[in-house]
Amino acid sequence: MSQFELVQYKRKKGTKKNLDHLGLNAAKKAQKFHSSFDMYKETPLVSLSSLSKELNVKNIYVKDESYRFGLNAFKVLGGSFAIGNYIAEKLGRDIEELPYHTMISKEVKEKLGDITFISATDGNHGRGVAWTANQLKQKSVILMPAGSAEERLYNIQSEGAKASITDLNYDEAVRLANRYAEENGWVLVQDTAWEGYEAIPTWIMQGYTTLAYEAYLQLQGVKPTHIFLQAGVGSFAGAVQGFFASVYGDDRPVTTIVEPNAAACIFQTAKAEDGKIHPVTGNMNTIMAGLACGEPATVAWEVLKDYSDNFVSCPDYTAAQGMRILGNPLAGDEKIVAGESGAAGFGLVSEVLRNPELDWLKKALGIDENSVLLFFNSEGDTDRDNYRRIVWDGFYKRTDMD
Numbered sequence: 162m163s164q165f166e167l168v169q170y171k172r173k174k175g176t177k178k179n180l181d182h183l184g185l186n187a188a189k190k191a192q193k194f195h196s197s198f199d200m201y202k203e204t205p206l207v208s209l210s211s212l213s214k215e216l217n218v219k220n221i222y223v224k225d226e227s228y229r230f231g232l233n234a235f236k237v238l239g240g241s242f243a244i245g246n247y248i249a250e251k252l253g254r255d256i257e258e259l260p261y262h263t264m265i266s267k268e269v270k271e272k273l274g275d276i277t278f279i280s281a282t283d284g285n286h287g288r289g290v291a292w293t294a295n296q297l298k299q300k301s302v303i304l305m306p307a308g309s310a311e312e313r314l315y316n317i318q319s320e321g322a323k324a325s326i327t328d329l330n331y332d333e334a335v336r337l338a339n340r341y342a343e344e345n346g347w348v349l350v351q352d353t354a355w356e357g358y359e360a361i362p363t364w365i366m367q368g369y370t371t372l373a374y375e376a377y378l379q380l381q382g383v384k385p386t387h388i389f390l391q392a393g394v395g396s397f398a399g400a401v402q403g404f405f406a407s408v409y410g411d412d413r414p415v416t417t418i419v420e421p422n423a424a425a426c427i428f429q430t431a432k433a434e435d436g437k438i439h440p441v442t443g444n445m446n447t448i449m450a451g452l453a454c455g456e457p458a459t460v461a462w463e464v465l466k467d468y469s470d471n472f473v474s475c476p477d478y479t480a481a482q483g484m485r486i487l488g489n490p491l492a493g494d495e496k497i498v499a500g501e502s503g504a505a506g507f508g509l510v511s512e513v514l515r516n517p518e519l520d521w522l523k524k525a526l527g528i529d530e531n532s533v534l535l536f537f538n539s540e541g542d543t544d545r546d547n548y549r550r551i552v553w554d555g556f557y558k559r560t561d562m563d
């Protein structure tokens with residue numbers, strides 16, 4: 162069996178999920194909120210022209226989220242916007258009346274009283290929630306799945322959170338966080354959704370649109386032909402997909418959702434095509450820790466099923482290869498420090514374009530010399546030990562998998 166699997170959806174005519182909540186106006190609102198933060202700076206959109214010549218495509222763009230707020234990943238965009246909206250709702254205000262300095266003010270804290278935010282996370286989302294809670298002088302509790310990196314735990318604890326690594330997988334940790342929230346009156350800020358828990362995850366997705374909107378502006382009218390989005394529960398992919406599908410309508414770029422073989426729950430759900438969510442269970446052993454999630458977020462799947470074109474499940478070595486290529490640029494290109502989940506989309510395509518055995522996939526994805534490819538490096542080296550093992554010591558090569 163191939164280590165690469167593809168499911169393709171034909172573009173639908175007729176009624177599709179409404180995208181107003183992820184469209185231009187929604188994204189402008191989220192970006193306005195984030196830009197009120199002192200540490201806000203748009204992250205770079207890097208054009209890799211030497212590499213695009215080498216790989217025989219027209220251009221390769223990488224939006225580098227390792228620069229986001231000094232937190233090394235995009236995730237804070239979601240947690241902060243969700244918490245901002247939660248507070249706005251509590252105070253009976255609109256988020257537009259709650260820019261950063263108002264939100265963290267003494268006056269707001271006094272009105273709110275003490276709140277504990279809780280979340281389950283492999284690290285990046287938890288760091289964003291803990292960071293936001295810290296800014297608000299509120300408490301946070303973060304539960305991490307078994308096998309989470311010590312460095313990620315430490316970074317969350319450094320934001321004042323009560324954080325621990327559990328012996329559960331991601332989805333089980335989410336259920337435990339939900340139970341603690343109910344038992345203790347804490348606020349669950351979870352980056353995935355299920356029936357009955359969709360308001361906060363929708364705000365989280367809206368928060369992610371900031372990075373899509375920035376990329377759209379940075380592209381200065383250049384429309385990518387292809388967008389590649391890595392997925393855990395799919396909230397990130399759904400948000401970015403939703404934004405670009407809303408902006409470009411029927412002329413939207415071809416979008417491919419990328420997941421590791423060990424945790425390809427969106428892929429399995431797409432493949433079954435029976436209107437139901439198809440979870441993946443077990444320990445989901447993959448180097449792409451941020452993508453090691455077994456249950457698609459309902460609010461994300463609603464978008465992905467109507468607007469995404471391709472769903473690909475791929476082996477771990479592709480992400481490792483992506484990290485090495487981005488970290489060792491050709492002359493004239495900028496270096497990008499990409500973590501395992503961050504490099505997933507790019508890693509898949511680098512392999513598809515370099516490995517003749519994957520010509521079938523290149524053709525199916527419709528990539529050729531006129532293609533303009535857009536990727537999102539969703540995290541930097543959030544686990545530096547593993548980054549070095551992969552980039553310096555060359556762990557996880559294609560040949561290891563033979």
Ligand SMILES: Cc1ncc(COP(=O)(O)O)c(C=O)c1O
Pocket residue numbers: 234236283285286352391392393394395396397398450451452454502503539540
């Ligand atoms: C770095 C990184 N990239 C991508 C994702 C995927 O996001 P989602 O779970 O919304 O699909 C995550 C999730 O934690 C992540 O940490």
